[in-house]
Amino acid sequence: MTNPPDDVLRSLDDDARLMAQILLRTARHASLATVEPETGYPMASRVAVATDADGAPTLLVSSLAPHTAALANDSRCSLLFGEPGKGDPLAHPRLTVSGRAELLASGDPRHARVRRRFLSRHRKSTTYADFGDFSFVAIAIERARLNGGFARAYALSPDDLCASVEEALAEAEADIIDRLSTAPDVAANLASRLLRSDELGWRVATLDPTGFEMMLGDRIERIVFSRPARTPDDYDMLFKQLLDSGGEEASE
Known part of the structure; x- marks a missing residue:
């Protein structure tokens, strides 16, 4: 499958970049697409999400979930952000990010911060976040696509969504x-x-x-x-x- 022609995409501007960043940083959940190990087919599921300080998406996953096994087998994944509103669901902004998932071990220097930020957004997850079969995951974004509504499509780079933090x-x-x-x-x-x-x-x-x-x-x-x-x-x-x-x- 070829990429869409360049004339389908608008030139990225500050307003579109800000829209994408807000969609990413204010999401409570997203659709996660992974590659099913047994078949190689795409598999979609709904996951709770947050972000690290730099804007990278983070997840809390259970080892019992099929998407966790899929990520362990093939770290490539995609997340779809955006809440449909009234009327045509395709008229509302949405953001697709593609990248690779990394399981964060408890000794990882990011773990405590990712845990704190995730649980601040999803307080009910505190009851099971530290169970042995749950782990935090960080997504390293490689590319993204914003659809801001009819005829408003943009391609974004990781730097458009994430910024290094001291x-x-x-x-x-x-x-x-x-x-x-x-x-x-x-x-x-x-x-x-x-x-x-x-x-x-x-x-x-x-x-x-x-x-x-x-x-x-x-x-x-x-x-x-x-x-x-x-x-x-x-x-x-x-x-x-x-x-x-x-x-x-x-x-x-």
Whole structure:
């Protein structure tokens, strides 16, 4: 099968890149396609997803699941992100990423961070995440395709979706979120000023140098900083700017 002709694809711009990043970073689940070992046929399943600090998709899989055996046999896989809304489901944005899955051993330096970020998004998974037959998986993206709606198709590279993160910034995330969660009314003010929501219960769930996710129940919203954080100390300034500007210096 040949690739679609170039004239089917639009030139990638900042708006399309941001749309793809938000689809990836705000997803709670995705369709996972793997290669069935016994037959070589494609096999699709639904999986819960999160992202590492750099934007790479992460999964929590059971050794009893067929897709886990498939990934162990052939690490190539594809994930489809995007929530159909009202009307034509093909009119809504979706993102397909293709890459290779890597099982994260407990001693892997990424394991604790991936675990923390995943469980912050999927709190009910805490009850079984540490069972012996469950493992965290990171997906190394090799290519991606965004369909933003009718006649809005784009090809993306790994660099369009993921950005390397300094270790100090990645490790600062947990402490900063703890401080935000204990500071009086910070989450409520962020939700009110940035999301225009006065509902109670919003929290900052995950944080990375380019932005953060807020959650209320199953709802996830991403806020993008006006510029990336370069040091852990930058986070305080970036959050203060967002609150002072009422969200004018951020994008969702």
